[in-house]
Each structure stands twice: as structure tokens, then as C-alpha cells.
Amino acid sequence: MASAPENEKNASAPEKKTLTLKSMINNEEFVVDEHVALQSVTIKNMVDSDCAGDVIPVPTISGEILALVIEYCKNHANPSASEDDLKKADAGIVAKDIYTLIDLVLAANFLDIKGLLEVTSQKIADSIKDLPHQDVREIFGVENDYTPEEEAAVRAEHDWAFEGFP
Amino acid sequence: MSWLPELWFDVFTRLPPKYLLQLRCVCKTWNSIIKSPTFIRAQLNQSIANKNNNGTLFLRHCDEDKKQHFTIHKKNESFGEDYAEIGFPFRGTKRKFNFIGFCGWPVHSLEHVHRKFISIPKPHHIGIAHFMGFGVDSKNGDSKVVRVVCPARSNPQSPPKAEVYSLSLRLWRYISGDVIDSFRISLWNRLAFVNGVLHWIALSISENMDEKAILILSYRIADDRFQKMPLPQSSLIENREPIDSFKLSIGEYQGLLAIFQNEKLSWTNLGSCRIWMMEKYGVEEPWTNLFKIDPPGGIGVVIGFRKNGEGILEMGNEDTLVDAARRRQMATYDIQTHQVRGFEIRGCFNLFYVDNNYVESLLLLEGDLYMEYDGNRGNIGIAGNANFAQI
Numbered sequence: 001m002a003s004a005p006e007n008e009k010n011a012s013a014p015e016k017k018t019l020t021l022k023s024m025i026n027n028e029e030f031v032v033d034e035h036v037a038l039q040s041v042t043i044k045n046m047v048d049s050d051c052a053g054d055v056i057p058v059p060t061i062s063g064e065i066l067a068l069v070i071e072y073c074k075n076h077a078n079p080s081a082s083e084d085d086l087k088k089a090d091a092g093i094v095a096k097d098i099y100t101l102i103d104l105v106l107a108a109n110f111l112d113i114k115g116l117l118e119v120t121s122q123k124i125a126d127s128i129k130d131l132p133h134q135d136v137r138e139i140f141g142v143e144n145d146y147t148p149e150e151e152a153a154v155r156a157e158h159d160w161a162f163e164g165f166p
Numbered sequence: 167m168s169w170l171p172e173l174w175f176d177v178f179t180r181l182p183p184k185y186l187l188q189l190r191c192v193c194k195t196w197n198s199i200i201k202s203p204t205f206i207r208a209q210l211n212q213s214i215a216n217k218n219n220n221g222t223l224f225l226r227h228c229d230e231d232k233k234q235h236f237t238i239h240k241k242n243e244s245f246g247e248d249y250a251e252i253g254f255p256f257r258g259t260k261r262k263f264n265f266i267g268f269c270g271w272p273v274h275s276l277e278h279v280h281r282k283f284i285s286i287p288k289p290h291h292i293g294i295a296h297f298m299g300f301g302v303d304s305k306n307g308d309s310k311v312v313r314v315v316c317p318a319r320s321n322p323q324s325p326p327k328a329e330v331y332s333l334s335l336r337l338w339r340y341i342s343g344d345v346i347d348s349f350r351i352s353l354w355n356r357l358a359f360v361n362g363v364l365h366w367i368a369l370s371i372s373e374n375m376d377e378k379a380i381l382i383l384s385y386r387i388a389d390d391r392f393q394k395m396p397l398p399q400s401s402l403i404e405n406r407e408p409i410d411s412f413k414l415s416i417g418e419y420q421g422l423l424a425i426f427q428n429e430k431l432s433w434t435n436l437g438s439c440r441i442w443m444m445e446k447y448g449v450e451e452p453w454t455n456l457f458k459i460d461p462p463g464g465i466g467v468v469i470g471f472r473k474n475g476e477g478i479l480e481m482g483n484e485d486t487l488v489d490a491a492r493r494r495q496m497a498t499y500d501i502q503t504h505q506v507r508g509f510e511i512r513g514c515f516n517l518f519y520v521d522n523n524y525v526e527s528l529l530l531l532e533g534d535l536y537m538e539y540d541g542n543r544g545n546i547g548i549a550g551n552a553n554f555a556q557i
Contacts, residue, residue, distance in 0.1 A: 145194050
């Protein structure tokens with residue numbers, strides 16, 4: 001499996017099968033090897049059921065985010081990459097601001113790429129764990145449905161956990 | 167694209183429990199996710215999966231006044247100096263307990279202000295408690311308390327007793343069987359908690375009481391099963407002398423079961439110590455002879471090892487011969503340079519316990535455990551929090 005593409009090239013050199021992913025947000029197109037793109041379960045299901053045309057439109061994911069996703073898939077499709085290499089590469093991909101991470105985790109979820117979903121979720125957790133909960137509410141646009149009294153009561157149950165936070 | 171609520175669950179499992187208690191204030195949905203038993207178990211499992219990445223060490227010791235302390239040590243550079251004390255999630259126990267093994271420590275405040283309690287009825291077995299643990303059994307999703315009790319001093323030849331309390335059934339249940347009946351555990355034996363299994367070095371006695379063998383007694387918390395495991399007999403025999411159980415203790419090294427074979431100069435100074443590691447779990451031979459800890463002046467007692475391989479020792483202070491058993495000091499031992507470095511944690515002899523399995527959880531969010539205690543019926547001791555979810 002690992003050396004198959006190499007062998008093909010050396011033999012009769014048929015063109016490697018590629019897929020074109022197109023961001024429907026800014027119409028950016030990415031040509032990727034099929035085995036790289038197939039790490040997305042969503043794309044794999046489309047290809048398997050012959051629903052994929054020459055160009056696969058990817059709704060709601062920007063070209064910037066799609067590029068990160070493809071970088072991740074390429075790294076993880078490389079059979080000679082060591083676990084250590086992958087860890088470093090993953091860390092590089094998720095070294096982004098919180099808003100990019102939110103887009104990335106949504107993309108990983110939509111495209112169904114488990115590994116990317118995990119590293120991005122972990123990075124989001126690491127990025128928010130020192131923020132006051134009011135900031136987290138704002139970043140994720142969560143509506144506060146507590147009355148001030150209710151919120152105070154929930155807080156009072158574990159007030160000690162807020163030590164050092166507003 | 168806007169945020170999808172189902173993605174919260176996964177992000178939340180990666181956050182520290184203390185911070186999750188803050189996030190309960192964000193909105194009602196978050197509060198109900200964080201409080202749900204499904205989430206609490208998922209968070210614990212995620213922490214267990216991640217625990218190898220952080221090298222956190224849990225230490226229990228009893229200070230000179232015999233008050234017990236639980237501390238967590240994180241930083242590599244300033245190990246032993248920079249640590250945090252954590253609270254004890256059990257109440258109702260006045261006496262000291264002995265040894266612990268745990269994972270999934272319920273996070274809560276050190277001061278226990280306004281804590282609620284979940285009451286546990288009095289256990290059946292009396293005697294001197296040896297081990298008590300608490301944790302979640304991931305197979306059945308039930309939280310349970312495990313108790314293994316040593317016989318009272320008046321009857322040292324009787325076997326240890328074990329019982330389990332299920333928080334969902336609210337019942338104590340005996341664990342009996344031929345295996346545990348054939349063993350004797352000494353109160354002073356250390357225990358090792360490796361891969362969800364408790365291990366003691368113990369004496370196995372044949373039915374007619376005439377044959378004794380030193381074996382490992384193990385207890386798998388997930389299915390409440392006692393088993394015996396062989397010791398590496400041929401490796402441990404020195405100069406054709408029979409193996410002396412008082413010179414052996416059990417522990418963990420790099421996640422594997424290990425035996426510490428001590429030279430034993432005196433009760434408090436074990437001289438040198440040879441470390442053996444069980445290569446294949448449950449298989450008698452071969453055990454690997456890893457190295458020998460042999461610093462000048464003896465080593466006191468080897469308590470355990472950190473994830474980075476550094477040894478943790480309990481040393482005596484030679485200047486204070488009076489009350490020496492209450493003035494023990496902790497130290498680290500570099501296995502490469504043989505350097506011993508003492509650090510400022512002091513306490514009573516043989517009451518130090520270290521564990522690399524520490525992770526925090528939201529278990530017992532509704533309150534600490536409270537066990538009824540009856541001073542006339544023997545000493546009930548509670549010891550820690552075993553991770554049943556790890557199996």
C-alpha cells in the first residue's frame with residue numbers, strides 16, 4: 001500500500017488519481033491525491049457511492065481552512081512519517097488563534113476526520129482553560145439563559161473553583 | 167459556519183475539572199452537559215488517556231503530627247518544591263489508613279467549605295484496614311468503594327477480607343474465594359496499583375497450613391477478582407538463601423509491575439535496592455534486573471519512581487535519633503548519576519505513597535463520601551481512590 005504510488009510511476013506512469021476540492025466560500029480549488037482526500041470519511045463516502053464529480057464542492061469551509069485540512073491529510077497519508085514528526089506537524093497546524101481553531105474544528109467535523117477533530121478540540125481546550133467563563137461565552141457566541149440570581153446560585157455551589165478568576 | 171453544540175462534549179472532556187465547574191455558569195445547556203454522568207465518565211476516560219503526557223505525580227504522606235496530606239507534583243525542574251495540596255474526598259475516618267492506589271480523584275476544595283456528603287453505611291469487616299479505594303467501573307458505569315481489610319492484631323493468622331460498596335445499589339458485598347482465603351497480608355506491606363490491578367507481596371498458605379510460599383496477590387478492580395501471580399523465584403534467590411518476604415516490596419516502574427529487592431540493614435535503612443521489572447504481565451520469568459540503587463550510607467526506603475525514571479526515596483535523618491520514625495525526609499535519586507537530592511517534605515516512616523495514575527475527575531460532584539465510623543469496632547481507614555475505569 002505504502003509503495004504502490006511509487007511503483008505505478010516507475011512502471012507505465014499512469015497519472016495518479018487526484019480529486020479537486022473547491023471551497024464554496026471563496027471558490028478556491030485544491031488538487032489533491034485521492035488517497036490523501038480519502039482520509040475524510042465524508043469524501044470517502046461520496047467517492048464510494050459515485051457521488052463525486054471531477055470537482056468536489058465543499059460548502060461553508062474557506063480556502064484558508066481547507067488548506068490546513070489538506071496539509072493535515074497529506075502529513076497523515078505519508079507512511080514514512082514517524083509518530084514524533086506527525087505530532088510536531090499537528091502542533092504546527094493548530095498553532096492558530098481561537099477563531100481559526102473554531103473554523104477548523106467545524107471543518108474537521110463536517111469532513112469527518114477524526115484525528116484532526118481530536119487535535120483541534122484539544123487545542124481549543126488548551127486555549128480557553130485560562131479564560132474567564134464570560135470571555136468563553138462571548139467567543140463562542142453562547143447566549144446566557146440564566147437570570148443573574150440563577151447564575152450566582154450555580155457559582156456559589158463551587159465558588160472555590162473561581163479562585164483567581166473574575 | 168456557526169458552532170455546533172455537539173462539539174462541546176469533546177472539547178469539555180479535555181478541560182480540567184476545576185475549570186469545568188466554572189463553565190457551568192456559561193449557560194444552562196453547558197451546566198447540564200457537565201453534570202451528566204455520561205460526560206463525567208467520558209472526561210475521566212479522556213484524562214486517563216492523556217495522563218501519560220503530563221508526568222504528574224501524586225504523593226501521600228503523614229506529617230510529624232500524623233496528619234495526612236495529599237499533594238500533586240507537576241514540574242520537572244522544581245520537583246519536590248513546587249506542588250499543590252489537594253483535599254481528601256472522604257469523611258468519617260479518624261484513624262490513619264495505610265496504602266492507597268487511585269486515579270480519578272474527585273476535584274474539590276481543600277477546605278471542604280459547605281460540602282455535601284453521600285453517606286455510606288458501615289462496612290461489615292472489622293480489623294485494621296489496609297486499603298480502601300474509590301472509582302468508576304467503566305464496564306457497568308457504577309461507582310464503587312473497595313475495601314481490603316487486614317485481620318485484627320488478636321488474630322494475625324486469619325486471611326484478609328474484601329468487600330465492595332456499590333453506589334448505585336447502595337450495598338456492601340463480600341468478595342470471597344479460595345484465593346484470598348489462602349493468603350496473609352501484613353499491614354506494612356506496600357501495594358502497587360498497575361493497570362487497574364492492585365498487587366501485594368503476600369504469603370500463601372496451603373490448606374493444612376504446613377506450606378508457605380511468597381507470591382503476588384492481585385485484585386482486579388473491574389471484575390472484583392483476586393488472583394495469585396508467581397514471583398521470579400530463580401532470579402530473586404541470592405546465595406541459595408530462601409527468599410525473605412521482608413526484603414521485598416512491590417511497585418511500578420514505567421507503567422510495569424516492579425519488585426524492589428532490598429538488602430535491609432535495619433527497619434528504616436534498607437541499604438541497597440535491586441529493581442526488577444515484570445516484562446510480560448502475569449508470566450513468572452523472565453523478570454528484568456534493571457539496576458541497583460546503592461548510594462553511600464544506604465537508601466532508607468524506595469517508595470517508587472517518577473515517569474521520567476527518577477527514583478523516589480524516603481530517607482532517615484541521622485541527626486535526630488530521637489523519634490526517628492516520625493522524621494523521615496523525601497528525596498529523589500538519579501539513576502544515571504546516583505545523586506540523591508532531598509526535598510522539604512517530611513513525615514512518618516513507611517507512610518509515604520506515590521502514584522503516577524493521578525487524574526482529576528468530576529466524580530462525587532454532589533458531595534463527598536461519608537462513612538459511618540464506630541471507634542469501638544476497630545480502625546476503619548480510608549485510602550484513596552482507585553481507578554476502575556482504566557481497564
